[in-house]
Amino acid sequence: MRTDTDVLIAGAGPTGLVLAIELARRGVLPRVVDAGPSDLRESRAVAVAARSLELLDDLGLAEAAIGHGLPLHALNFYQGTALLAVLDVTVVDSPFPMDLCVPQWRTTELLRKRAEELGVTIEWRTRLSGLRADGDGVDAEIVRPDGGTERVRAGWLAGCDGAHSTVRRAAGIRWRTADLRRGFILGDVAADWDLVRDRFHVYFDRGGVLAVFPMPGGHWRVLASTPGGRPPERPGLADFAQAVAERTPLDARPRELRWSSAFAAREGLAETFRRGRVLLAGDAAHSHSPIGGQGMNTGMQDAYNLGWKLALAATGGADILDGYGAERRPVAEAVIGTTSAATRVATGRALVVRRARRHALRLLSRLTAVQRRFADALGEHLVGYRGSELVSQDWRGGPVRAWNDGAGPGPEAGELARDAYLETRSGPVALRRVLGGTGHHLLLFAAEEADPAALADWTARARQAVDGDAAVHLVTRGHLPPGPAEGVFADLRGEAHRRYGVRRPSLYLVRPDKYIAHRNDSLDLAPVRGYLRGLRGAPAAGGRVA
Ligand SMILES: Cc1cc2nc3c(=O)[nH]c(=O)nc-3n(C[C@H](O)[C@H](O)[C@H](O)COP(=O)(O)OP(=O)(O)OC[C@H]3O[C@@H](n4cnc5c(N)ncnc54)[C@H](O)[C@@H]3O)c2cc1C
Known part of the structure; x- marks a missing residue:
C-alpha cells in the first residue's frame, strides 16, 4: 500500500505536536505517527519556561496550561540548613513571569487536543521503521498497530521521535554524544x-x-x-x-x-538538523542533562521556529529550511554547554567546588542585573538569532529628546519582539496579541511624526509594499489620528516606543515566531518588500532571502 502526504511527522511528543499545530494552522495537514500508546501519562518534564508559555499563548493554550499548573516564582538554594541564595524568576522580561510546573502529559494533552481541533489525526502505535530520501521527498516505511507495513511518500519528513531517533539513524545523521x-x-x-x-x-x-x-x-x-x-x-x-x-x-x-x-x-547533538528533505527537532536533534529543565522547552521552540518555514516550503514558497538548523543548532549547542556546566557545578563534591558554588550563589543573589539575566536565561528569553542569514537591520539610532529619554537600544534583528500595552478605539490591547497568529507583521513607529496625512501616506505605502504578505500596524505616540482605526494603535505612555528603542520614525518586521526579521529607522520599505518577495519564492528585490 502506498500513500502520499506533504509532511510526515514521526513522533507526537511536545515537539511533534507543536510542529503539527504550526503546520495545520497554515493549511498544511501533516500525517503524524507515534510508536507509543495514546494514553501514556508520564510526568517527565514539568517546568514550562516563560518563553514556552508565550508560545502556548500564541496557540491559545497558555491560560489552560496555567489553570492546570502551579506558577513557581523563585529558586531557593540551601547548604544544609543555611539558605544560601534566593533567585527571583519573576524578573524575566515576559508577560508570563514564572516557571510553570505542570506534568508533561498535561502539556501534551493540551497540544494534542489543539492539533486534533485543527484536523490533525495522530496514528498511535504506528512506528516509522525506515526511510529513503531523494531530492523531491522521502519514502518512509511505517509499521501499523496490526504489524502490517505501509510505504508513505512524503514531501518532507520531520523526525521528532526523541533521543533514540530512528529518523536520525536512518537518514545517516551523526550523533555526537x-x-x-x-x-x-x-x-x-x-x-x-x-x-x-x-x-x-x-x-x-x-x-x-x-x-x-x-x-x-x-x-x-x-x-x-x-x-x-x-x-x-x-x-x-x-x-x-x-x-x-x-x-x-x-x-x-x-x-x-x-x-x-x-x-x-548524557548529552547528544545531531551533526545537522537537516539533510535534504529530512529534518530533526527536539530530543531527536539534541539531548542534555535535566538540570535547568530545558529539554521540552527547547524542543517546542525548535518546532515553533521550524513550523512556519516548513509550511512555506510545503506550499510552494521559498525553501529557507537551512535557516532552521542555522538558527536552532547553535541554541541547542548553548543549552548543552550551560546545562552540562550547571550539572558539573551542582553535583561537584570537591571542597573547592562546594566553596566556589557557595560564594557564587551568595554573590548572584545580591546583584539585580545578574538575577535578571539568570531569570531571562531560565525563561529562554536570551535565545535569539542575531547574525542569522534570514534577518537584517539598518539602525542608526537618533537624538535623545524628552519623549524618548530612557529608551533602550530596542530588539535587534534576530531578537525577540517585545510586549507593551497600546490603546485602540475599543480599549487597550497587548502588542503580543496584535503580533499573534501565523503571519508576518510590520510595525510602523511614528515617533514624533503626528501629521495625520503623513501617517496615512506611510501606512498606504507600507501596505502596498508588503502586498498582503504581512499585516501592517501603525503605532502613534500621541492620540489616535482621525480616520480609519483598523491597524492603528496609540502608544500613549510611550512604552512601545521606549521598548523598541525608537528615536525617529522606524519600522520593525516581525516573523511568525515573533523574532525580528528586519528593522530600520529610515522607513525604507525596499528591504521589507525584498524579504517578503523572497519568501514567496519570487526574485528578491534587495532582501537577503533568496
Ligand atoms: C524520564 C524522563 C524525565 C525527564 N524529565 C525532564 C525534566 O524534568 N525537565 C526537562 O526539561 N526535560 C525532562 N525530560 C526530557 C523531556 O521529557 C524531553 O526533552 C521532551 O519530552 C522532548 O520532547 P520530544 O517531543 O522532542 O521527544 P519525546 O517526548 O521523547 O517524544 C518522542 C515521541 O516519538 C515517538 N517515537 C519514538 N520513536 C518513534 C518511531 N520510530 N516512529 C514514530 N514515533 C516514534 C515516541 O513514542 C514519543 O512519543 C525527561 C525525559 C525523560 C525520559
Whole structure:
C-alpha cells in the first residue's frame, strides 16, 4: 500500500505536536505517527519556561496550561540548613513571569487536543521503521498497530521521535554524544514538608544535589543526583527517602511514590538538523542533562521556529529550511554547554567546588542585573538569532529628546519582539496579541511624526509594499489620528516606543515566531518588500532571502 502526504511527522511528543499545530494552522495537514500508546501519562518534564508559555499563548493554550499548573516564582538554594541564595524568576522580561510546573502529559494533552481541533489525526502505535530520501521527498516505511507495513511518500519528513531517533539513524545523521557520568533519580512523591509551595528548593550536600518543588495536586517532584553516577534501575520510595534524609533538613519522610524514573545524564547533538528533505527537532536533534529543565522547552521552540518555514516550503514558497538548523543548532549547542556546566557545578563534591558554588550563589543573589539575566536565561528569553542569514537591520539610532529619554537600544534583528500595552478605539490591547497568529507583521513607529496625512501616506505605502504578505500596524505616540482605526494603535505612555528603542520614525518586521526579521529607522520599505518577495519564492528585490 502506498500513500502520499506533504509532511510526515514521526513522533507526537511536545515537539511533534507543536510542529503539527504550526503546520495545520497554515493549511498544511501533516500525517503524524507515534510508536507509543495514546494514553501514556508520564510526568517527565514539568517546568514550562516563560518563553514556552508565550508560545502556548500564541496557540491559545497558555491560560489552560496555567489553570492546570502551579506558577513557581523563585529558586531557593540551601547548604544544609543555611539558605544560601534566593533567585527571583519573576524578573524575566515576559508577560508570563514564572516557571510553570505542570506534568508533561498535561502539556501534551493540551497540544494534542489543539492539533486534533485543527484536523490533525495522530496514528498511535504506528512506528516509522525506515526511510529513503531523494531530492523531491522521502519514502518512509511505517509499521501499523496490526504489524502490517505501509510505504508513505512524503514531501518532507520531520523526525521528532526523541533521543533514540530512528529518523536520525536512518537518514545517516551523526550523533555526537558525551556521557556526563552523572546519574539522577526523579520521582513525584507525597510528603508533609513545611516548604513554601511557590518555588524550587535546591539542596547542596556532600552526597550530591537534591531539588524539591511542588507539583499541582499537592505532590512534590524530587530530583536527586546519585552517588557514583549510576542510578538504580527503578528507584523506589526508599531511595527518595534516603536522599532527602541525607541531604536536606526536612524531617518528614515522603510517604507515597506516584511516578519515578532514573537516568544517566548524557548529552547528544545531531551533526545537522537537516539533510535534504529530512529534518530533526527536539530530543531527536539534541539531548542534555535535566538540570535547568530545558529539554521540552527547547524542543517546542525548535518546532515553533521550524513550523512556519516548513509550511512555506510545503506550499510552494521559498525553501529557507537551512535557516532552521542555522538558527536552532547553535541554541541547542548553548543549552548543552550551560546545562552540562550547571550539572558539573551542582553535583561537584570537591571542597573547592562546594566553596566556589557557595560564594557564587551568595554573590548572584545580591546583584539585580545578574538575577535578571539568570531569570531571562531560565525563561529562554536570551535565545535569539542575531547574525542569522534570514534577518537584517539598518539602525542608526537618533537624538535623545524628552519623549524618548530612557529608551533602550530596542530588539535587534534576530531578537525577540517585545510586549507593551497600546490603546485602540475599543480599549487597550497587548502588542503580543496584535503580533499573534501565523503571519508576518510590520510595525510602523511614528515617533514624533503626528501629521495625520503623513501617517496615512506611510501606512498606504507600507501596505502596498508588503502586498498582503504581512499585516501592517501603525503605532502613534500621541492620540489616535482621525480616520480609519483598523491597524492603528496609540502608544500613549510611550512604552512601545521606549521598548523598541525608537528615536525617529522606524519600522520593525516581525516573523511568525515573533523574532525580528528586519528593522530600520529610515522607513525604507525596499528591504521589507525584498524579504517578503523572497519568501514567496519570487526574485528578491534587495532582501537577503533568496
Ligand atoms: C524520564 C524522563 C524525565 C525527564 N524529565 C525532564 C525534566 O524534568 N525537565 C526537562 O526539561 N526535560 C525532562 N525530560 C526530557 C523531556 O521529557 C524531553 O526533552 C521532551 O519530552 C522532548 O520532547 P520530544 O517531543 O522532542 O521527544 P519525546 O517526548 O521523547 O517524544 C518522542 C515521541 O516519538 C515517538 N517515537 C519514538 N520513536 C518513534 C518511531 N520510530 N516512529 C514514530 N514515533 C516514534 C515516541 O513514542 C514519543 O512519543 C525527561 C525525559 C525523560 C525520559
